Amino acid sequence: MKFKKLFFLVIALFVVTAISAQDVISANELAKISKNKNVAVVWAGAVKGYKVHITGSISIPQISLCNTEPIRNLMKPVDEMATILGSKGISTDKTIVVYDEGSAKYAGRMYWMLKYLGAPNVKVLNGNLTAWKASRKPITGAPTKTSATTFTAKVDASLLASMDDVNKSIGNSSTVLVDARTPAEYAGTAETKLRKGHIPEAVNIDHLTLLDKKGLLKSNDALKSLFESKGVTSDKTVIAYCESSVRAGVIYLALKGLGYPNVKVYDGAYIEWQATASNKVE
Numbered sequence: 001m002k003f004k005k006l007f008f009l010v011i012a013l014f015v016v017t018a019i020s021a022q023d024v025i026s027a028n029e030l031a032k033i034s035k036n037k038n039v040a041v042v043w044a045g046a047v048k049g050y051k052v053h054i055t056g057s058i059s060i061p062q063i064s065l066c067n068t069e070p071i072r073n074l075m076k077p078v079d080e081m082a083t084i085l086g087s088k089g090i091s092t093d094k095t096i097v098v099y100d101e102g103s104a105k106y107a108g109r110m111y112w113m114l115k116y117l118g119a120p121n122v123k124v125l126n127g128n129l130t131a132w133k134a135s136r137k138p139i140t141g142a143p144t145k146t147s148a149t150t151f152t153a154k155v156d157a158s159l160l161a162s163m164d165d166v167n168k169s170i171g172n173s174s175t176v177l178v179d180a181r182t183p184a185e186y187a188g189t190a191e192t193k194l195r196k197g198h199i200p201e202a203v204n205i206d207h208l209t210l211l212d213k214k215g216l217l218k219s220n221d222a223l224k225s226l227f228e229s230k231g232v233t234s235d236k237t238v239i240a241y242c243e244s245s246v247r248a249g250v251i252y253l254a255l256k257g258l259g260y261p262n263v264k265v266y267d268g269a270y271i272e273w274q275a276t277a278s279n280k281v282e
Contacts, residue, residue, distance in 0.1 A: 022257055023111070024217055025123045027135040030054075030097055038094050044110035045100035045129075054099065054129065055138040058146055060088050062109045062246070071272050073244035081117060082153040089146035092154070095121040102130035102215045105207060108249030112265050118154030124253060127216045134214075159252075161239045161264040163272055167279075169239055170200050176232050177202035180242040180251050181270070188281075195274040197281035199241070203230045207242070207250040223254050234260045241266040241273075 033039050034056055041057040043050050050059040065081045066073045075081065090096060096119055100106035107124045114122045125132065133139065169175035179186050179202040186204040188196030198204070209226065212218055218226075232238055238260060240251035248265045255263045266273075273279050 023123045023253065024126045024257065025097060026126050027131045027137055030125055030132075031135070031137050033095070034097075036095075040090050040094045040096050041125075042090065042096060042098045042110065043100070044098045044106040046106070049101050049129075050143075051141055052129075052139055053141075054132055055140045056144055057099070058088050058090070058144050060085065060090070060110070062106050062113065065110075065113055071268055071275075073246060073269070074272075075113060075116075075267055078117065078153050078155055081113070082151045085117075086151040087148050089149055091149045091151050092117075092119050095123065097123045097125055099125035099128045099132070102128045104128060104211060104215065104217070104250050105247045108207070108251075108253050109246045110249070112159065112249040112252045116156055116159045116265075117151075118156055127214060130215050158262075159264055161241075161266040163266070163268055163276070163279075165264070166199060166239060166241075166266055166273065169237070174235075175237045175239060177266075178230075178232060178238060178240045178248075178251050179204045179270075180207040180240055180247040182206050185243070194243070194271065195281050197274075199270065199273055200280050200282050202241075202282075203232065205230055205232070205251065207247040210250055210254050217254060217257075220258060224258055227255065227258070234258070237262040237264065239264045239266050241269045243270050245269040 043057050043059045044062045098107045098110045179198050184190035186198045240248040242248045
């Protein structure tokens with residue numbers, strides 16, 4: 001009897017360590033709840049990608065909540081974002097499941113923005129549309145009809161980092177900057193119109209390294225090992241960014257799933273940083 005209890009305890013512990021972020025939901029799990037009136041499934045990818053989407057999902061491209069000027073992809077004012085979400089039938093009373101075409105970056109961005117706006121129940125479809133299709137779940141090309149509601153924002157300012165916050169983090173051992181771009185972008189060898197390089201002292205963790213070959217978020221053990229190998233530990237305040245902080249959302253999702261208590265996204269991102277002449281790049 002004792003052996004059986006020990007066996008099941010070991011299995012339970014294995015399952016816990018194998019599961020990724022608590023706000024990640026599988027295709028099978030989503031299929032079970034997708035028709036619930038208290039669940040809203042949101043397509044966060046590009047407008048054209050909605051031509052083939054999860055049946056019943058609502059199109060709210062993450063870019064629709066952002067401005068193009070003066071800084072590309074910077075979030076719109078809170079009241080504007082709340083109005084857009086409400087017009088699409090999204091409220092904070094619902095469980096909101098976000099997804100994209102499979103890159104995870106648009107879903108990650110939308111996930112972070114919704115958490116910033118105070119939505120309490122937000123999840124990301126693990127593997128996104130790629131996993132949904134692989135599981136042979138229903139898809140359609142017909143737009144989903146919605147009824148407008150009220151999205152009541154309760155901003156969590158602790159999730160947002162400003163350029164001043166980033167400046168103060170440099171030389172501060174209690175904070176670590178994470179650059180979610182590719183190694184080439186980070187090193188300054190990629191073609192770009194921006195100043196080449198990265199924010200001083202930032203460590204590079206390409207957001208794609210958090211995903212396995214199927215586009216699923218890696219296990220907690222694998223993620224923890226990856227982050228800690230870069231000095232990104234739970235005792236530090238973590239500030240994630242990329243070019244426009246779209247890919248940074250995946251870093252945020254993974255770290256919150258690991259239980260990191262202080263994770264922020266620099267919304268102005270590298271675009272804003274490098275545009276300020278007094279800011280150094282490496």
